[in-house]
Amino acid sequence: MPDPATVVVERVAELVARLYPAATDGLDLAVRPSEHADAQVNVAMGLAKRVGRKPRDVAEDLVAQLHLAGVCSAVEVAGPGFLNLTYENDYLAELLHAAANDPHLGVHQATTTETVLIDYSAPNVAKEMHVGHLRSTVIGDALVRMSEAVGHRVIRENHVGDWGTPFGMLIEHLIDLGEVDAARELSVGDLDGFYKQARQKFEASPPFQERARARVVLLQGGDTDTIRLWRLLVAESSRYFDTVYRKLGVRLTSDDLQGESAYNDALPTVVERLRRANLLETSNGAEVVFPPGFTNRDNAPLPLIIRKQDGGYNYATTDLACVIDRVERLGATLMLYVVGMPQAQHLSMIETVATAAGWLKPPFRMVHVSFGNVLGSDRKMLKSRVGDAVKLVELLDEAVSRADASIAEKSPELPTADRANVARMIGIGAVKYADLSNDRVKDYVFDWDRMLSFDGNTAPYLQYAHARICSIFRRWGRSRVEVRGVMPTIAHQKERALALWLLQYDSAVWDALERHSPHRLCTYLYELSTRYTAFYEHCPVLKAETDELRESRLALCDLSARILEHGLQLLGIESPEQM
RNA sequence: GCCCCUGUAGCUCAAUUGGAGAGAGCGACGGACUUCUAAUCCGUAGGUUGCAGGUUCGAUUCCUGCCGGGGGCGCCA
Incomplete structure (x- = not known):
């Protein structure tokens, strides 16, 4: 309402509908800011084409019959058929007054309230946050704030990397350091040192490698002591992430953590549901889906790997479980993935498969907000x-x-x-x-x-x-x-x-x-x-x-x-x- | 090889999804401080929008083909 253009758009739309009822759909009625006037309307050119008249004549007709008293002090035809608008000063003053007394300063609220889920930041547990996380975190945060400002319901999700083979080595390193010392090191924020030490040991010491591998098995098997240590890693990292988020001034907190591990229990269900949807195939001993339109180097169909040869699950499986969760449990109609460009193909495959499986259908949709x-x-x-x-x-x-x-x-x-x-x-x-x-x-x-x-x-x-x-x-x-x-x-x-x-x-x-x-x-x-x-x-x-x-x-x-x-x-x- | 993104003033970036002589800032040059904060403002110069075609009233924007840069392409996430 505070934008004077909205009134003009309505009036122009009414007039065009009355004069040319057969030529209205898909017409560009937008009122845009102009260098030559306060605003301009370009509808005459598009209309002229459809009704077979000269654009300037159409424009003259529109001006003659347009009722904008109290809104515009002048409406003139210029160039090939632009309508140049000059707003009435008193009208502008009224709108300014209204905006100044509007709690949203004139920003109109969404007519349909959506549940917007924003997936952003995504650091890795026990790893330092670096510049690579800046864009996702900052852009995601801005989208959160803007979405809330227009009245949407917003769910923040920090999809942290908290699962996978590196955790065997990280937990063993934690054991070597002793829990107390390790926790201290992690909480002061020297995640970089912690991770690098673990990695170094893993590469240098075959016995350590053995321990790490064995630890992964224990972790996946749900061994209580291993899980306890893993939780320690996650908790200390989360505490550290919070300090970074506070320093950066973004809304994320540990309450928004939704790690990959959260979907572990749902992974077998994903496989089952894909099988029932008749999408699952076996290829080289792995269970995969071949979404249409994706090919590899040799121009052969490119699979989305759901379950590896060794029976383990892949990140694609997690991402699909994630879509199901967001749609079916959280009811997120709009899912924004604030994730770097290199993931474009992967996310596109996820979207294709989720759609094919029937999990993703209007009004639910996912958007890759790449950067x-x-x-x-x-x-x-x-x-x-x-x-x-x-x-x-x-x-x-x-x-x-x-x-x-x-x-x-x-x-x-x-x-x-x-x-x-x-x-x-x-x-x-x-x-x-x-x-x-x-x-x-x-x-x-x-x-x-x-x-x-x-x-x-x-x-x-x-x-x-x-x-x-x-x-x-x-x-x-x-x-x-x-x-x-x-x-x-x-x-x-x-x-x-x-x-x-x-x-x-x-x-x-x-x-x-x-x-x-x-x-x-x-x-x-x-x-x-x-x-x-x-x-x-x-x-x-x-x-x-x-x-x-x-x-x-x-x-x-x-x-x-x-x-x-x-x-x-x-x-x-x-x-x-x-x- | 195939696919995606990208190419705009010397530099860093815009351009309201196809609209009027492509706009800013920096840098260069020339101006404005007994100030409501000069950490600012005003002016000048600077362009074949990577190249070549096409679509139409109109193209930086859409289509095709090249060239340069970045990324992706089956068991890492």
């Missing part, structure tokens, strides 16, 4: 000096200390106690925003200087715009809530540009959500900041000529700040009031 890599300045996968993966905690700590140094230099008057907190918001925000603001399907180059810059499409720039608004209200000295009753007057060109953009927040949030692309929201917020700053430069607020004008501009400031803060919050980024 590219984080690159170093050499355009290769980001690595540390010594060549291994960069630890996530170290990356975050460096971001905070860099931000802190920058604040110390630029705002020495800020008390040190506040500075630490602001540095955290800026540093963490910069890392997350750098990740989220890039189109997720592409790789991006990690660059400290650029992401921490106060110029350009960065978190600090948006945060700075927000902080400046807060500063105005501090000087004003009265409560911000007071201006929410004000009906703003739109007069200055910069006020108008800002107002139009503020009213786009609704569509920006939905656009980002529907494409599962947080970077679209980033682009919106960046544009909002630049428009706000232009307004700030040209339109004095506290020094405005009249009280009315001051209040009107304060109202614009208030809504701008709230949308900035709200939008950043949807991305999981905090907005300091001073910086």
Whole structure:
């Protein structure tokens, strides 16, 4: 409702349906932002083709009969047949006032509430979290927040790697260290060292290998003491993951853990149900499904392996059990898999098989929210000096200390106690925003200087715009809530540009959500900041000529700040009031 | 060999699913601080959107074929 375009779309749709009832389906009725006017409608061109008339003539007809009194002050035909709209200033003011008094700041709520399950982060138990987990965690978190913001029911799932052959070696290593010492080492977060030591022993010592293999058998057999040790590994790792998630500022907690092991009991059922669905075949002693459309190197059908020759299950089986669980137990209509690009084929096969088996059918659907890599300045996968993966905690700590140094230099008057907190918001925000603001399907180059810059499409720039608004209200000295009753007057060109953009927040949030692309929201917020700053430069607020004008501009400031803060919050980024 | 992703200003990235002279930031050049936070703003220069065709009123976007980069292709997850 707060987007003036929605009214126009309705009116245009009515008119077109009345004038050309036979040519309406699939027509592009969208009202888009325009460089040549406040908005544009492109329906005349598409219509002209269907009814065999000149686009400009169709456009003229539409303009003549379109009733937009009180909404648009002008509707003109331009170019090949564009309808250029200019909105009525009073109408914009009404919508701004409505948005300012809406708890969702104008973002309309979902008409059908879905249960959205978001599968993201997915670190491995007893292994360090590194840059490779950054994108999944940060993008997934943003999708969680955006989905909740429009009223969906959201289920977070952290599909951690907590099962498989490496656990034989990890448990034996834990026994060697002694439970107490091992737990201590794991809880301080030296998962990297723990895993590497275990691996090293495994590779160097044949007796250790034997023990590890035997331990896997015990683990799979449910041996109580082995299970107890395994739980210790999982619990300590989970505790560590929680510290990383808190530092990153994402919603995930240990309550969201849904490890691979959770599906162990369901695996035989998966096999049974596939067999009953007549999908199961035997190939080289393994039980497999051949989903149509997938081939291997030799152009032969490519199987999804359900049960290996040795009788063990594969990750495909777990993933299928997972789909069943999510659909049948949790009732998740939309499942988002925030998983890297390399898994595209695997997930596509899972989807095909789950559909063929009848487990996945409308309204239930799964979407692979894939993403590219984080690159170093050499355009290769980001690595540390010594060549291994960069630890996530170290990356975050460096971001905070860099931000802190920058604040110390630029705002020495800020008390040190506040500075630490602001540095955290800026540093963490910069890392997350750098990740989220890039189109997720592409790789991006990690660059400290650029992401921490106060110029350009960065978190600090948006945060700075927000902080400046807060500063105005501090000087004003009265409560911000007071201006929410004000009906703003739109007069200055910069006020108008800002107002139009503020009213786009609704569509920006939905656009980002529907494409599962947080970077679209980033682009919106960046544009909002630049428009706000232009307004700030040209339109004095506290020094405005009249009280009315001051209040009107304060109202614009208030809504701008709230949308900035709200939008950043949807991305999981905090907005300091001073910086 | 087959399949998927990708290629846009010197650099880093956008472009509202096919819309009007392809937009930002950085860097370069030229301007604006007795300030509501100059950590900012304004202006100028910079392009055959990898190449070649095709589809149509209109293509960075869709189709075909090449070229370059990344990834995947039966018992790891």
